[in-house]
Amino acid sequence: MPDFYPWLEPVRDRVVAVLKQGRLPHALLLTGQPGMGKSAFSEYLAQLLLCQQPTRMHTPCGECSGCIQFASGSHPDYFHVSHAVDEKTGKKSKEIKVDQIRTLASNLVLSSHHGGYQVAVLDPADAMNKNAANSLLKTLEEPSDNTVLLLVSACPARLPATVRSRCQQLKIEAPERQLALQWLQGQGCGDLAQTCLQLAHGAPLEALRLAQTGSVEGRQEHFNALVGILEKRVSPLTVAQGWSKDEEMQGIRWMREWLMDLIRIRMTGEAGQARSADLQDGLSTLANRLDCRVVFELLERINRILRLTAGSLNRQLLTEDILLAWAAQR
Numbered sequence: 001m002p003d004f005y006p007w008l009e010p011v012r013d014r015v016v017a018v019l020k021q022g023r024l025p026h027a028l029l030l031t032g033q034p035g036m037g038k039s040a041f042s043e044y045l046a047q048l049l050l051c052q053q054p055t056r057m058h059t060p061c062g063e064c065s066g067c068i069q070f071a072s073g074s075h076p077d078y079f080h081v082s083h084a085v086d087e088k089t090g091k092k093s094k095e096i097k098v099d100q101i102r103t104l105a106s107n108l109v110l111s112s113h114h115g116g117y118q119v120a121v122l123d124p125a126d127a128m129n130k131n132a133a134n135s136l137l138k139t140l141e142e143p144s145d146n147t148v149l150l151l152v153s154a155c156p157a158r159l160p161a162t163v164r165s166r167c168q169q170l171k172i173e174a175p176e177r178q179l180a181l182q183w184l185q186g187q188g189c190g191d192l193a194q195t196c197l198q199l200a201h202g203a204p205l206e207a208l209r210l211a212q213t214g215s216v217e218g219r220q221e222h223f224n225a226l227v228g229i230l231e232k233r234v235s236p237l238t239v240a241q242g243w244s245k246d247e248e249m250q251g252i253r254w255m256r257e258w259l260m261d262l263i264r265i266r267m268t269g270e271a272g273q274a275r276s277a278d279l280q281d282g283l284s285t286l287a288n289r290l291d292c293r294v295v296f297e298l299l300e301r302i303n304r305i306l307r308l309t310a311g312s313l314n315r316q317l318l319t320e321d322i323l324l325a326w327a328a329q330r
């Protein structure tokens, strides 16, 4: 059975309620910030719709031929559409392409194999390029009976309004903190649970990812490097060399977060205003000694840099530029 997370219960109950009344819309748009379990929920819902004997609790039985075919990835009435994959190179495209939507549409006009629902998940739906979205509109406008489209998107604003308006939106909200912490503890996050949940803005799966990838320790190291530069213990050029190896420029991205935190602390005089709870003490010390004007200037530079897609040489020069400016303040 696909993963089902405890904080998804309220949203599942809402869907089950409309399902029982026979009012399930032809198209649902599942939204919510990354790390909330939208994909898992779309698959859960798909299996529930394809299950031939759902339990009284409205969960898939896991035993019928519908459930077994679903679990083995061979259910003839289930379609999953995601980023296109190039057949020759095996590389994932950033887009869902029009051919994929046309294939889906031609499958959906056929009647269902098992006589029940036909379910299609588009995940992430906002990866559809313009032609793909236009092509999907036809299916959304004239849905065949018993067809359910589940569009998954963390950024629904990227979908054309014409597509959005034909779907019923279902937002997955961040769970109560206590529930999320309990779940994270159960996953073995230990002492990191609180910090990771805060850094993930309350999204449990994102928090788990942060805990499992050692991101929190990495942040501490990056932060120490910035303090080291100010205290003239470390050369900004050495730090820049290390940071620029990362294509995502994570060091610079974290630095942007911390600069924003420094401004928050300076404006309010409260260390508790820092979003980076893990570094609150260090940020508070820094906030007292920094010149706000310099911090604003640095933020502008960083925002400019992050808009560029930089090659590795460029990345090192840009990172040096930022860290030299950081080192130059008194």
Ligand SMILES: [Zn+2]
Pocket (backbone or CB within 6 Å): 050, 051, 052, 053, 054, 060, 061, 062, 063, 064, 065, 066, 067, 068
């Ligand atoms: Zn079943």
